[in-house]
Amino acid sequence: MQIAxxxxxxxxxxxSSPKTRADFSKILRDMPHKPGVYVMRDRLDHxxxxxxxxxxxxxxxxxxxxxxxxxxxxxxxxxxxSVWNLEYHIVRSDAEAVLFxxxxxxxxxxxxxxxxxxxxxxxxxxxxxxxxxxxxSLTRLKKDDGARYFGPFAHAGALRATIEAVKRKFGIRSCxxxxxxxxxxxxxxxxxxxxxxxxxxxxIDRAGYLARVEEACAFLDGQxxxxxxxxxxxxxxxxxxMEFEKAVQLRNLLEDLKTTTRPMVRFTRKSxxxxxxxxxxxxxxxxxxxxxxxxxxxxxxxxxxxxIAAAVLGLSRAVQPAAHASATRLREAV
Numbered sequence: 001m002q003i004a005x006x007x008x009x010x011x012x013x014x015x016s017s018p019k020t021r022a023d024f025s026k027i028l029r030d031m032p033h034k035p036g037v038y039v040m041r042d043r044l045d046h047x048x049x050x051x052x053x054x055x056x057x058x059x060x061x062x063x064x065x066x067x068x069x070x071x072x073x074x075x076x077x078x079x080x081x082s083v084w085n086l087e088y089h090i091v092r093s094d095a096e097a098v099l100f101x102x103x104x105x106x107x108x109x110x111x112x113x114x115x116x117x118x119x120x121x122x123x124x125x126x127x128x129x130x131x132x133x134x135x136x137s138l139t140r141l142k143k144d145d146g147a148r149y150f151g152p153f154a155h156a157g158a159l160r161a162t163i164e165a166v167k168r169k170f171g172i173r174s175c176x177x178x179x180x181x182x183x184x185x186x187x188x189x190x191x192x193x194x195x196x197x198x199x200x201x202x203x204i205d206r207a208g209y210l211a212r213v214e215e216a217c218a219f220l221d222g223q224x225x226x227x228x229x230x231x232x233x234x235x236x237x238x239x240x241x242m243e244f245e246k247a248v249q250l251r252n253l254l255e256d257l258k259t260t261t262r263p264m265v266r267f268t269r270k271s272x273x274x275x276x277x278x279x280x281x282x283x284x285x286x287x288x289x290x291x292x293x294x295x296x297x298x299x300x301x302x303x304x305x306x307x308i309a310a311a312v313l314g315l316s317r318a319v320q321p322a323a324h325a326s327a328t329r330l331r332e333a334v
Contacts, residue, residue, distance in 0.1 A: 021043075021084050021085075022084065022085045022086055024064050024083075024086060025064075027060075027086050027088075028057060028060060028061050028064070031056050031057040031060060031061075031088055032056060032057065032090065033055050033056070033057050033058070034055070034056060034090050035052075035053065035054050035055070035056070035090075035091055035092070035093060035094055035096070035097050036052070036053060036056045036088055036089050036090045036091050036097060037050065037051070037052050037053075037088070037089045037091065037097055037100045037101050037104065038050070038051050038052075038053065038056060038059070038060050038086065038087065038088045038089075039086070039087040039088070039089070039104065040079070040082075040083045040085075040086055040110075040112075041083070041084055041085045041086070041087070042082050042083070042084050043084040045084075045085070047104075047108040047110050048079065048082055048083070048110050048111055048112050049079055049083075049110050049112040049113060050101055050104045050105050050108065050110055050113055051101065052094075052097040052098060052100070052101040053097070054094055054097075056088050056090070060086070060088065063076075063079075063080055063083075064080070068080065075112065079112050094154075095153075095154040095155060095259065096154075098154040099122065099152060099154050102122065121140040121141065121152065122140070122151065122152035122153060122154060123138050123139070123140060123151060123152060123153050123156050123159055124138070124139050124140065124141075124142055124149050124150065124151040124152055124153070125137075125138060125149065125150040125151055125153075125159070125163065125220060126138070126139050126147050126148070126149055126150075127147060127148050127150075127213065127217065128145070128146065128147040128148070129147075129148060129210065129213065130146060131178060132178065132179045132206065133173060133179070133180065133199045133200075133206065133209055134210070134213050135172060135173050135174065135175070135176075136163055136166070136167065136172060136216070138159070138160070138163070148217065150217075150220045150221070153260060155256075155259050155260070157256070158255075158256040158257075158259040158260050159260050161252075161253060161256040161257075162220075162256055162257050162259075162260040162261070165253055165256075165257065166216050166219060166220070167195060167196075168194075168195045169216075169219075169227065170212045170213070170215055170216040170219075171195070171196055171197030171204075171212055172196070172197075172212065172213060172216055173190070173196050173197070173199060173200070174190055174195075174196065175188055175190075175200070180199070180200035181200055182200065182201055184200055185198065185200045185201050188200075191203070197209060197212065219261070220260075220261065222261050224257065224261045227257070228254060228257055228258065228261075231250055231253060231254050231257070232250075232254060234250055235247050235250035235251055235254060238250060
C-alpha cells in the first residue's frame with residue numbers, strides 16, 4: 001500500500017537526565033486525549049516498556065495514580081518504580097497505534113513487554129502481476145520476489161472480509177493453481193455463483209483479467225470511494241425494504257472496507273525514536289579532540305622527561321661506586 005509517511009513527534013521531559021527523574025505530572029498535563037504509543041525508560045535511558053492507548057492521557061495517567069501502587073500486581077509495581085523518563089507518540093488511529101507499538105517492541109525488545117517479542121508479523125496482501133492470471137493471497141513475510149505487497153494490516157478479520165469482497169466485486173479467482181484450466185473449473189463453484197470471471201475456461205482473456213486486477217489494486221491503495229458509496233446505498237435500500245439482516249451484513253462489510261482502506265503511516269527503522277543524535281555526537285567529538293590532543297602531548301612530554309631523569313639517576317648510581325674507589329686510592333697514594 002502506498003502510504004504517506006508522517007513525522008512522529010517524540011515528547012520526552014527536556015529537564016530530565018539519567019540522574020534526575022522526570023516530572024511525570026508535567027508530562028501528563030501536556031499529554032493530549034488522542035490515540036498514540038508511549039515509551040517508558042529507566043535511569044540508564046533503556047526502553048523497558050512500550051504500550052498503546054486510545055486516550056494517551058487517561059492510559060498513562062492510570063500508572064501514576066496513588067492507588068495504583070497498592071492495587072497493581074508485582075510486575076506493574078516494579079515497572080512503575082523503574083520508570084525514569086517517559087515519551088509519547090501521537091498517531092491518527094488505533095490501527096496505527098497497534099502497528100507502531102509492534103514495530104517498537106521488535107526494535108527495542110523491552111523486558112516488561114511479552115507480546116510482539118516473537119517473530120510474528122502482521123498480515124500483508126500479495127499479488128504477482130507477472131503470473132498468467134494473478135490472484136490475491138495473504139502472507140506475513142515480505143520477500144524481494146517482484147510481487148506487489150499491500151499492508152501491513154492490523155485487523156486480520158477486516159482484511160479477510162475485504163479480500164473476499166474485492167474478489168467478488170472484480171471477479172478475481174480464488175483457486176491455487178498457477179495456470180488454472182478446465183480440470184480446475186470442474187471442481188470450482190465461484191463462476192456458478194458469479195464470484196469469478198472464469199479465466200480458466202477463457203471466458204475472459206489475460207488483458208481483461210489484468211485490467212480487473214489493476215482496479216482491485218487501486219481499491220487496496222485507497223481509491224475506494226465509489227465502491228464504498230455503492231455499498232452504503234445498498235445498505236440504506238435494504239433497510240428501507242426492512243431486510244435488516246442484509247443491511248447489517250452490508251454495514252459490517254462497509255466498516256471492514258473502511259478499516260482496511262484507511263490510509264495509515266508506514267513505520268520504518270528511520271522513523272523510530274532513538275537516543276542517538278549523530279550530528280550532535282560528531283560536534284561533541286570535534287570539540288573534544290583538541291583538548292585530548294593537548295593532554296596526550298603533555299602526557300608524552302612528562303613521560304619523556306621522567307625517562308630522562310630515571311636514566312640520569314641510574315647512571316649516577318652506577319658511576320658513584322667507581323668514583324668512590326678512585327678517591328680512596330688517591331688518598332692512599334698521598
